[in-house]
Amino acid sequence: MGSRIVEVVLKALVGGAFVLAFAALAETLSPKRLAGVFSAAPSVALASLIVTAGFTGVGDVLASAHGMWIGAAGFALYCVAAVPLVRRWGAWRGALAALTVWGAVAAAGYGLAPSEAHSHRPGVRTPSGWEP
């Protein structure tokens, strides 16, 4: 249980740091559309997958990546929905309302996409596959 808490805290700290790094890069870039590309950078994913590999192994990294396929498709559709909603309702309410699109895609994709037997792939080493 203790190691689980350490894992969550470590992911939070490393994830926050990666998000700040990409946000700093975006802040220095113009035009805004190019900076926006970095608002969808894999900052949380990189941080979480590195820590996951250290704690639970590559099998969980693979399973996380399969979930991320669905989440990323939802993210793209979120953006498509957010543009008209932000214009209509303003930034906070529009961007918040568009989250329902992400939620719908994530729920449908998670329910419909086949769960792959990631841990049975030849060559996958557990519990730790991190090779510095």
Added chain:
Amino acid sequence: MGAVTASGGDDDRVRLRPGELRRPPKRDWAIRFAFGAGVSALAAAVSIVAGPRAGGLFLAFPAILLASVTLVAKEEGVREADDEIRGATLGALGLVAFAVVVGLTAGVWPLWASLTAAALAWGAVSLGLYAAARLVRAGRPRS
């Protein structure tokens, strides 16, 4: 301010301005860190409770964009926020490529190589699409 300029155009030039880092108040950086830490913790908690595949969904949760768009709209206007979201659409398509590359290579390649390839795939897809969109817009007649 010593901006580094990458291409031509009147007000749509690609610029790198390190001096802009001093502009946002510290509170904005704290908000971004909090959103990043919060989403990472949420993904970790969901992984523990419902499994890594469910947690993986939240590795592409748009909370950071939500924070960024709100801050940009407050400080620079809704039009700029609109542009930020349009750019993020390209970044999100890059995230799909990132996840696919990790899914195909993790466990086969060393993890550092898999994540490096995935990050490069994200950059190639999202920045490639951005460059293609600029070319298309540059080719359109101005009204």
